[in-house]
Amino acid sequence: MAYLSINPHTGEQVFSADNLTQSEVYEQLKLSKERFSVWKESSFKQRRDLISSVAALLEENVESYAELITKEMGKLKSEAMAEVLKSASGCRYYADNAESFLGDQLVDSNSDRVLITYQPLGSVLAVMPWNFPFWQVLRCASAAIMAGNCVLLKHASNVGLCAQAIEQLFLDAGAENGVFINLLISSSQVADVISDSAICSVALTGSEAAGRSVAAAAGKAIKRSVLELGGSDPFIVLADADLEMAVTNAVKSRFMNAGQSCIAAKRFLIEDSVADIFIQLFKEKVEELVVGDPLDGMTTLAPMARKDLCVELDEQVSQALESGAELVVGCEYSAESGCFYPASILDRVSPGMRVYTEEVFGPVASVIRVKDEEEAVAVANSSRFGLGGSVWTKDIKKGENIARALECGSAFVNSMVKSDPKTPFGGVKESGYGRELSAYGIKEFVNIKTLSIKNEISTS
Numbered sequence: 511m512a513y514l515s516i517n518p519h520t521g522e523q524v525f526s527a528d529n530l531t532q533s534e535v536y537e538q539l540k541l542s543k544e545r546f547s548v549w550k551e552s553s554f555k556q557r558r559d560l561i562s563s564v565a566a567l568l569e570e571n572v573e574s575y576a577e578l579i580t581k582e583m584g585k586l587k588s589e590a591m592a593e594v595l596k597s598a599s600g601c602r603y604y605a606d607n608a609e610s611f612l613g614d615q616l617v618d619s620n621s622d623r624v625l626i627t628y629q630p631l632g633s634v635l636a637v638m639p640w641n642f643p644f645w646q647v648l649r650c651a652s653a654a655i656m657a658g659n660c661v662l663l664k665h666a667s668n669v670g671l672c673a674q675a676i677e678q679l680f681l682d683a684g685a686e687n688g689v690f691i692n693l694l695i696s697s698s699q700v701a702d703v704i705s706d707s708a709i710c711s712v713a714l715t716g717s718e719a720a721g722r723s724v725a726a727a728a729g730k731a732i733k734r735s736v737l738e739l740g741g742s743d744p745f746i747v748l749a750d751a752d753l754e755m756a757v758t759n760a761v762k763s764r765f766m767n768a769g770q771s772c773i774a775a776k777r778f779l780i781e782d783s784v785a786d787i788f789i790q791l792f793k794e795k796v797e798e799l800v801v802g803d804p805l806d807g808m809t810t811l812a813p814m815a816r817k818d819l820c821v822e823l824d825e826q827v828s829q830a831l832e833s834g835a836e837l838v839v840g841c842e843y844s845a846e847s848g849c850f851y852p853a854s855i856l857d858r859v860s861p862g863m864r865v866y867t868e869e870v871f872g873p874v875a876s877v878i879r880v881k882d883e884e885e886a887v888a889v890a891n892s893s894r895f896g897l898g899g900s901v902w903t904k905d906i907k908k909g910e911n912i913a914r915a916l917e918c919g920s921a922f923v924n925s926m927v928k929s930d931p932k933t934p935f936g937g938v939k940e941s942g943y944g945r946e947l948s949a950y951g952i953k954e955f956v957n958i959k960t961l962s963i964k965n966e967i968s969t970s
């Protein structure tokens with residue numbers, strides 16, 4: 511599919527472009543490879559200057575980048591501004607810390623000097639999604655480039671404008687041609703690109719389906735891959751939780767970005783004894799959400815990014831209702847509503863329903879009632895996903911034990927799941943493998959090389 515962006519609020523086409531031809535792709539790969547042969551010798555100061563300038567430009571132009579994001583994929587302007595600023599902070603984090611993460615480590619200095627060194631790998635292909643069109647790209651690219659690699663971006667086909675803006679951002683920040691390339695290709699061209707000798711590694715953030723094909727292509731070519739895939743994060747509310755706090759966070763975690771976040775709370779596992787009151791409070795707060803123009807500061811629920819995503823979400827919801835789930839609020843969608851799916855809650859969700867087993871990527875909360883904390887953990891871990899999870903209780907020790915028992919990459923007690931440049935981010939099970947962010951994230955993009963140097967040469 512060629513690149514096509516339709517403003518989800520107005521229905522206007524805001525961008526279109528053909529995919530690059532095979533020979534155009536080859537030219538870009540060649541450019542990236544040639545640039546890498548120079549960029550790999552860059553000093554940490556040169557890299558820091560570049561990535562710090564990227565951060566500064568993001569901060570200076572936060573309004574215009576945010577409006578671009580909102581126009582192209584529909585998120586609230588306030589959320590888009592937060593995304594741009596978070597992208598800047600991610601860049602600054604790697605600009606400031608990469609040198610200490612990747613400095614030589616002395617292992618043994620007796621007879622031999624043995625070192626662990628971290629060297630750049632080559633050109634990294636970043637295959638990225640539309641839901642955080644700046645943050646996902648920049649958290650990966652800032653790490654890869656600070657490690658001395660070059661990056662080629664294959665962005666999602668509905669955010670071509672953001673992709674172009676990010677390429678221009680790198681050029682404006684002083685990147686030499688080829689350090690960061692926007693590659694306008696279709697998903698069916700990705701495997702060929704991965705197999706090209708210019709590419710050393712691929713980082714994908716996206717769905718399970720994309721993960722399977724990218725991992726297969728990387729495996730076939732024996733190249734490194736990092737997969738950041740979908741999730742169905744549990745939000746466990748125990749009987750002793752502060753329900754007001756839990757509900758406030760439930761609304762934020764489920765409905766921000768119109769529910770289109772990998773680490774959104776998706777399955778609300780509520781202890782039976784507080785389920786009715788939790789649902790009542792949740793419903794009241796959800797009904798206060800204001801649907802409308804995402805550029806308008808009064809709007810609190812954005813449209814979804816594309817109409818086809820609303821249609822798919824509605825199929826999941828309809829199947830749940832037909833299978834016995836109870837409608838608490840919302841759940842009614844028609845084609846005339848365009849990209850606006852109503853804020854919805856389903857109660858008594860159970861196995862066999864698509865919303866129980868699949869990722870629900872939109873503004874729909876699924877409540878699953880559980881009898882106690884053991885059942886909550888068992889249901890939470892029954893998912894094939896393992897990205898994040900949260901638990902809400904006044905008993906901090908119990909909360910910590912449950913958080914430790916969750917099969918996921920990030921578990922939170924009494925706060926919603928979020929990412930932070932300082933902590934590793936990623937999943938287990940079908941949520942993917944490898945890590946982004948923190949010292950762990952940057953090490954996905956280096957050759958961890960042992961260097962052993964004999965201090966003295968015996969001549970006898």
Ligand code: NAP
Nearest residue numbers: 638639640665666667697700716717720723738739740772
């Ligand atoms: P998607 O459809 O998988 O697309 C993601 C990227 O992969 C796009 O650039 C897409 O290109 C490409 N792609 C799709 N199918 C492919 C294939 N078979 N081979 C190679 N590339 C392929 O996902 P999305 O709808 O953009 O994003 C939503 C998904 O991303 C959700 O599952 C969400 O949970 C996940 N996500 C995960 C994280 C995380 O950190 N774990 C963060 C954000 C989002 P086209 O657009 O051209 O198809």
